[in-house]
Amino acid sequence: MSSMPLVNQIEPFIPGTIPFAQFLEQLDWVFAHHKVTSEEDQKVSFLATCSREVYSELKLLFPGRDLKTVSFKEITGALRKRYDKTESDLIQRYKFYQRVQGPSESAEDFILAVKLQAEMCHFGEFKDMAIRDKLVCGISDKDLQQRLFDEEDLTLAKAEKLIVNRELAGARAKLISGNSNRNKSKTVKFVDSPAEKPKMTEYQKSLRRRLNRSVSDDEMDCMLISSINRINEPCFRNVYVDGLRLRMEVDCGAAVSVISLEMYEGDFDHIPLQRCDKKLAVINGSRLKVEGQIEVKVELNGRTKTVDLIVLRNGSGFTPLLGRDWLDVFVPDWRKAFGNNINQLSVSPDQIVAEIQS
Structure with missing residues (x-):
């Protein structure tokens, strides 16, 4: 089958977004769906849709060679080594044990990230226990962490359920609180009204005086955040x-x-x-x-x-x-x-x- 219909079906690989091996795995499904079995057709489809960055990388990986003479297996193998540099088990486990939930990372994303990192650590039969321990030690909610410590016979599945349910409960509480506040207020107040604050241009002047220095318009406009009632x-x-x-x-x-x-x-x-x-600076004058x-x-x-x-x-x-x-x-x-x-x-x-x- 001709590979031409695939030109609009293959999403280009963007280095740094996902592992190249994962991209190839999904590409295999595209080839299977369109019944493209010829390695030459697969190569043509890939080269016709890859980004300029990836194509330029191939020219560096095969200097002086015409890519028409390079097999698809050679191309994907070279790119896999280039983009998916492997690290030792010790380094992967170091990354695993250092992993903690980020300040803006959801519980679900944290769980998935820990599981993904565990796959590269070769824990064997110890994997589920290691993931459970990392989730308990790395969760940012300290009250929930204490509850997990106190839980008897805590399994990985039970720990995941408690962590996710706690986040969902918090989201529901915020939603209910928001609806309650909205019912009490006739209008949504986005910024402070002029009656409460002077006009912005005048306020910028007063802010300059409080800072006791000459501040340019570019500096003041860089970040000037008003007080917002977030309903x-x-x-x-x-x-x-x-x-x-x-x-x-x-x-x-x-x-x-x-x-x-x-x-x-x-x-x-x-x-x-x-x-x-x-x-x-913020609107109250704090630098x-x-x-x-x-x-x-x-x-x-x-x-x-x-x-x-x-x-x-x-x-x-x-x-x-x-x-x-x-x-x-x-x-x-x-x-x-x-x-x-x-x-x-x-x-x-x-x-x-x-x-x-x-």
Whole structure:
């Protein structure tokens, strides 16, 4: 069968998002579905749909050779070695035992990540017990952790059920509380009214005076967050940042996207921390300590771009923010939802959230 119909059926491999071996496994299912059994047809389909980055990598892996003369097995084998570099069992187990639930990581994602890491540790019959112990020791909810410690005959299945149910119960409680507050309020208050706060331009001037220094407009506009009564639930989005799935809160009140120093040291310390001259402040005049910035490859809304990510020194539990700089890159039409006047929204808040999440 000709491989041409597959051109629009194969999703290109994006390095850093998933293991190349996993991509090949899914590609085998595509070939099986379309009954493409010829290795030559498989190679043609793969080369016709792979990204420029992967094709360029192949030219480096086979210097001076025409890829028409290289077999599909050679191509996939070379790419597997390039993208799926194996580490020793000791290193994999070190990563396993160091794993803890991230400040913005859901319980379900934490469980899946621990299980995936365990598969690379070759625990054998000890695997379920090791996963159970890691879940108990690595969970961020200390009250739940104590309950798990006190549980008799705690199995892996029972630990998973207790952890997931606790998170679902917390989400239901927030939903009920939100509905209760909404019923008590006739209107949703997004920003402080002018009666409570002076106009932003005047407030920026007073903020400059409190900081006792000359602050440029660029510095003040970098991150100026107003006091928000959050009756609606925050808008979260899963974003792939340098191959790591990160749960970020969408915040159009922040001009830059930020993570905590704690998250940088735990997940991104392999990326050099560069100097950042931006001055960040919140609306009450408090200055934010900027440690620096990193360049990261981000995958969101079908786009893959290299963008800056600011690293802040702050307390634990800080949720990563997806600010206007990233929204402009990955959701370029997001500003249209607000019209000309941010205090007179042309669409409902639910429609705005749906636009960002689309």
